[in-house]
Each structure stands twice: as structure tokens, then as C-alpha cells.
Amino acid sequence: MHITPAPSSTPIGDPTTHFIRYGYRSRDTVEYFADATDDTTVWQPDVYPYTAARMEEYGRDVLIDIGCGRAGKLASLAAVHPNWSYLGVDFGANLNWCRDHHTFGQWIEADLESARSLPLDPALISRSVVVCSDVLEHLLDPRPALALLHRLLEQGCAAAVLSTPAREFRSGYDAPGPPRNPSHVREWASDEFQALLRASGFAILSAERTRSDDVSHGMSTQLVLVGLAQEAKTP
Numbered sequence: 001m002h003i004t005p006a007p008s009s010t011p012i013g014d015p016t017t018h019f020i021r022y023g024y025r026s027r028d029t030v031e032y033f034a035d036a037t038d039d040t041t042v043w044q045p046d047v048y049p050y051t052a053a054r055m056e057e058y059g060r061d062v063l064i065d066i067g068c069g070r071a072g073k074l075a076s077l078a079a080v081h082p083n084w085s086y087l088g089v090d091f092g093a094n095l096n097w098c099r100d101h102h103t104f105g106q107w108i109e110a111d112l113e114s115a116r117s118l119p120l121d122p123a124l125i126s127r128s129v130v131v132c133s134d135v136l137e138h139l140l141d142p143r144p145a146l147a148l149l150h151r152l153l154e155q156g157c158a159a160a161v162l163s164t165p166a167r168e169f170r171s172g173y174d175a176p177g178p179p180r181n182p183s184h185v186r187e188w189a190s191d192e193f194q195a196l197l198r199a200s201g202f203a204i205l206s207a208e209r210t211r212s213d214d215v216s217h218g219m220s221t222q223l224v225l226v227g228l229a230q231e232a233k234t235p
Helices: 047-058 072-080 092-099 143-154 190-199
Strands: 062-066 085-090 106-109 128-133 159-163 204-208 221-228
Touching: 047 062, 047 072, 047 128, 047 159, 047 221, 062 072, 062 143, 072 085, 085 092, 092 106, 128 143, 128 221, 143 159, 143 204, 143 221, 190 204
Parallel strands: 062 085, 062 128, 085 106, 128 159
Antiparallel strands: 159 221, 204 221
């Protein structure tokens, strides 16, 4: 299933804008996102169950969570699938919290704006699916994180599950930016995000909308499953 949003009169951008439409204003600075809140709302509640279904479909038993935050949804998944292995990737206070509070998983420190690879055994990666849920919109430069995801696929990861806000369903295609959420640098419309992914060497296997939270049930988050583009695959 693929998202087919209404057209916009403004052309998609190019690599210099990360494919966001010309004239959109991204943030020049953003604070570290500390995943600490007493809010009982579950954000993007369907992303991890969707990822679990893909793991079962591909016969994988290792889940790599890029930008795991405090890994609350990862912990919920681990309770349902205790025989799987879980690797959470983040840095700073979020990762320290995971190490101090979770009794499961392996916690790997990496700055997603600069890390080129992860210290993982290729045999482990070959058993994995990767999820990167509502992370890319927090990054000043998403290219290193996308390259990291691409590298995992090259090393044998079955697929990557990505989610990010769908601007056209939140503030409109032609919203000038920056996003209302102060921790977001930019928010892509669905066609912009898919253009970014294709230009980064990914094949889009599925693209749809999913719930942004379990309170409003608004369908304004992109949920995209990607693999390696054919020309990026090694013999």
C-alpha cells in the first residue's frame, strides 16, 4: 500500500534542501531530545507492532532500534517476544537511562549525525530488521543516519522500518516551516520523504500512513518500509 497525497503546486526540492520544497524553513539549531515525559499518550503506537510483523515475515530475531530514546516501546515488544535480541542505538541521557533501567537488550552509543558504522558482528546484522521511528526529523543533517541504515542493509539486515511526520496531513504541503514541534528540524511531505529515500539508495517496499498517537488516532505519520535499491545491491 502506498500513500497517494493530493498534489502540491510547489516542486519538490533537491539534495541541498533534503528534497523538501523550495522556500521551506528548517531550524538551524535544535536541542537534544531527552525522551523524558510523564505523558501517558503513546506516540506512533503501531510502528513497533508493524516492525514485529516484518520480523516474523522475514524470519529474523534481532531488532536494531536506531534512535531508541528510552526504549519504552522496545521494552513492550520484548515482553511479547522475549526470545528475540534487542539492540538500542542512541547517545547521551537517553542511552544512559536505558543502561540504568532496562534488564534486557544491548545499548550502543552513537551520534546519528556523525556515526559511520555500528560495532556489530555481521552475523548478528544478518538476523536483523532495523527500525528508526520518528528520529530523522530531529536531525540537522539526516544523511549520516540514512547512510548508517543503508550500511546495515548492505551487511544483511532484511529491511528498515522508518516513520516520520507527514507534513501534508499535519500543517499542509505548503506550510512554510519550521515545524510547530520545537524539537523537529524539518518535517517532510510524503512525496518529499520518498524522494529523499530513493536518492539515498533505498527501494521503497511499502509506504502508508499510521496513527501519530493513541488518543486522537490521527493518521498523520508516514510509515515506510525500505530495502536496498537494486543498483545498490552487491553480488
